[in-house]
Amino acid sequence: xxxxxxxxxxxxxxxxxxxxxxxxxxxxxxxxxxxxxxxxxxxxxxxxxxxxxxxxxxxxxxxxxxxxxxxxxxxxxxxxxxxxxxxxxxxxxxxxxxxxxxxxxxxxxxxx
Amino acid sequence: xxxxxxxxxxxxxxxxxxxxxxxxxxxxxxxxxxxxxxxxxxxxxxxxxxxxxxxxxxxxxxxxxxxxxxxxxxxxxxxxxxxxxxxxxxxxxxxxxxxxxxxxxxxxxxxxxx
Numbered sequence: 001x002x003x004x005x006x007x008x009x010x011x012x013x014x015x016x017x018x019x020x021x022x023x024x025x026x027x028x029x030x031x032x033x034x035x036x037x038x039x040x041x042x043x044x045x046x047x048x049x050x051x052x053x054x055x056x057x058x059x060x061x062x063x064x065x066x067x068x069x070x071x072x073x074x075x076x077x078x079x080x081x082x083x084x085x086x087x088x089x090x091x092x093x094x095x096x097x098x099x100x101x102x103x104x105x106x107x108x109x110x111x112x
Numbered sequence: 113x114x115x116x117x118x119x120x121x122x123x124x125x126x127x128x129x130x131x132x133x134x135x136x137x138x139x140x141x142x143x144x145x146x147x148x149x150x151x152x153x154x155x156x157x158x159x160x161x162x163x164x165x166x167x168x169x170x171x172x173x174x175x176x177x178x179x180x181x182x183x184x185x186x187x188x189x190x191x192x193x194x195x196x197x198x199x200x201x202x203x204x205x206x207x208x209x210x211x212x213x214x215x216x217x218x219x220x221x222x223x224x225x226x
Contacts, residue, residue, distance in 0.1 A: 008152070031212050042116075042202055042217035043155075088154070092213040099145060099170070100206075100213055104154030 004103035011109045018076040020106045022089030029091040034074045037086040084110045115139045116218040124224045133188045133221050135203030143206040144186040148199040193225045
């Protein structure tokens with residue numbers, strides 16, 4: 001079945017760039033997502049990328065998609081303490097006919 | 113006002129009790145989902161519904177049931193709660209547009225089963 005893999009932890013210093021990586025399995029996924037979960041809160045959509053794109057930039061966030069390797073990354077420039085959260089990667093398998101498949105989440109810790 | 117609301121936000125119950133978690137949405141979405149979150153295990157799908165007459169089991173449906181009372185309401189029941197159902201439960205919705213399945217999450221219900 002579909003699977004989304006991401007590392008569980010990442011620690012960076014404030015002001016550095018963070019890169020969170022994700023691999024997915026369904027080549028028919030039309031959209032790939034990044035969600036952010038702050039402590040005590042639900043998941044919030046951070047950004048998403050359509051499968052015919054290689055890159056998407058939104059202020060401090062850059063999403064890179066390598067369809068050949070089924071690899072997705074999220075880069076956060078100038079990481080701030082407020083970026084400390086769990087980041088979930090998700091794919092939309094089966095062209096959107098089945099629910100999103102989420103990774104287990106990467107906990108980003110930002111050290112001041 | 114929040115688009116996806118969950119009640120209660122926190123609940124403590126005892127083993128063997130039946131409890132219901134409720135979810136309401138004002139987004140007008142057809143699709144609704146229930147997940148549980150446990151540390152280190154990420155989100156696991158319990159049940160989902162693509163419209164009012166549609167109910168589907170997810171990855172971990174045993175011990176749970178759902179009811180889709182209306183487009184806007186989707187409730188999750190634990191028929192006889194057990195301690196390993198202690199978790200954070202999330203409801204989510206999506207529009208179900210072709211290929212685009214962005215989900216919008218509620219704030220979560222923290223459940224403790226003693």
